[in-house]
Amino acid sequence: MAALLLRRLAGAHRGRVPLGAAAAAACGGAALFYASSSPTVAHLEKGEEAGEKVALNPDKWLEFKLQEKAKVSHNSQLFRFSFDPNTKLGLDVASCLITRAPIGEEVEGRRKYVIRPYTPISDPDSKGYFDLLIKVYPDGKMSQYFASLKPGDVVEVKGPIEKLRYSPNMKKQIGMIAGGTGITPMLQVVRAILKNPDDKTQVSLIYANVSPDDILLKRELDRLASSYPNFKVYIAMISSSEPGLFFSLSMTLSLQNQVFYTVDKPSADWRGGVGFVSKDMILKGLPGPGEDSLILVCGPPGMMNHISGDKAKDRSQGEVSGRLKDLGYTAEMVYKF
Numbered sequence: 176m177a178a179l180l181l182r183r184l185a186g187a188h189r190g191r192v193p194l195g196a197a198a199a200a201a202c203g204g205a206a207l208f209y210a211s212s213s214p215t216v217a218h219l220e221k222g223e224e225a226g227e228k229v230a231l232n233p234d235k236w237l238e239f240k241l242q243e244k245a246k247v248s249h250n251s252q253l254f255r256f257s258f259d260p261n262t263k264l265g266l267d268v269a270s271c272l273i274t275r276a277p278i279g280e281e282v283e284g285r286r287k288y289v290i291r292p293y294t295p296i297s298d299p300d301s302k303g304y305f306d307l308l309i310k311v312y313p314d315g316k317m318s319q320y321f322a323s324l325k326p327g328d329v330v331e332v333k334g335p336i337e338k339l340r341y342s343p344n345m346k347k348q349i350g351m352i353a354g355g356t357g358i359t360p361m362l363q364v365v366r367a368i369l370k371n372p373d374d375k376t377q378v379s380l381i382y383a384n385v386s387p388d389d390i391l392l393k394r395e396l397d398r399l400a401s402s403y404p405n406f407k408v409y410i411a412m413i414s415s416s417e418p419g420l421f422f423s424l425s426m427t428l429s430l431q432n433q434v435f436y437t438v439d440k441p442s443a444d445w446r447g448g449v450g451f452v453s454k455d456m457i458l459k460g461l462p463g464p465g466e467d468s469l470i471l472v473c474g475p476p477g478m479m480n481h482i483s484g485d486k487a488k489d490r491s492q493g494e495v496s497g498r499l500k501d502l503g504y505t506a507e508m509v510y511k512f
């Protein structure tokens with residue numbers, strides 16, 4: 176069953192070499208190194224919620240075993256980690272966790288680690304496993320470490336780290352703008368909304384990538400968009416020719432499945448349009464400014480700057496700038512992952 180799901184998610188990979196430029200990444204990559212204490216194998220940890228046992232512990236590094244991995248795109252992989260099958264991970268939506276891996280030699284008897292945050296895309300209610308979708312950079316310390324893992328190997332994990340506390344119907348409309356692996360927190364929120372029949376939130380997602388080959392989990396996004404009338408997806412391209420990573424967006428509407436597709440460099444038979452994303456496009460694709468709307472943004476720094484402004488230096492939300500500010504969205508209407 177687990178293997179099947181992983182294969183279905185990974186099915187989006189079309190096995191072709193991309194057009195070039197690698198830019199799309201998850202929001203605000205954090206590079207942390209430090210020496211720390213020994214891990215414990217992940218069994219049962221007592222969570223805060225009414226004595227329910229959960230697998231994660233926010234104060235302790237725990238080892239999770241890699242069950243299997245699958246290629247999702249030319250440079251991204253899906254990793255499934257397992258733990259006690261009667262236990263949930265212990266993650267609220269939307270949260271991430273942090274992972275660590277030993278690097279280099281021990282210094283003065285102390286082990287050095289590289290630490291990076293990742294956002295599980297599996298259902299937080301799933302028992303016994305969680306999934307990470309990770310883009311592997313050619314010189315990426317942690318992502319290369321992940322890529323080198325084999326089933327049975329373990330990774331040390333701590334968490335959860337809460338980002339946005341989502342509650343059903345907290346807003347009537349949620350708009351999302353994601354770039355590359357910035358899709359992971361969006362998927363967490365989307366799944367929480369769609370699996371709850373009492374949650375009437377309308378969700379629309381603009382998903383930007385460098386090339387069609389970089390689009391992650393397209394099949395899964397298609398499936399969700401065609402199954403749930405309150406979820407719409409627009410797939411956009413981050414222009415590889417622009418150093419500032421401007422969105423290059425065109426839209427074509429497929430009435431059958433309510434998915435909007437765009438390309439940066441259209442093929443001869445492309446039936447959609449091509450062009451930079453404009454204020455007009457955001458207005459057409461996402462809910463307008465208002466107290467019933469929330470716009471979530473997650474992507475590489477250039478995209479964040481262009482759309483919403485990056486987070487503040489202290490990693491607080493900071494001010495809203497960019498296209499969203501131009502369009503009248505205020506800090507209360509925007510969340511930067």
Ligand SMILES: Cc1cc2nc3c(=O)[nH]c(=O)nc-3n(C[C@H](O)[C@H](O)[C@H](O)COP(=O)(O)OP(=O)(O)OC[C@H]3O[C@@H](n4cnc5c(N)ncnc54)[C@H](O)[C@@H]3O)c2cc1C
Pocket residue numbers: 198199200201202203204205206271291292293294295308309310311312313314315316317318319356359360475476512
């Ligand atoms: C809250 C949070 C959640 C995250 N969730 C995910 C997730 O679910 N999946 C995922 O793949 N990543 C996610 N990330 C990013 C992840 O934490 C790492 O930053 C990423 O995997 C790169 O780490 P690395 O050690 O492999 O690369 P590093 O050794 O840190 O960097 C090596 C090279 O990789 C490239 N690179 C690294 N980060 C970026 C970037 N952000 N944009 C452009 N180029 C970059 C650069 O060329 C850099 O020189 C998340 C980040 C945050 C802050």
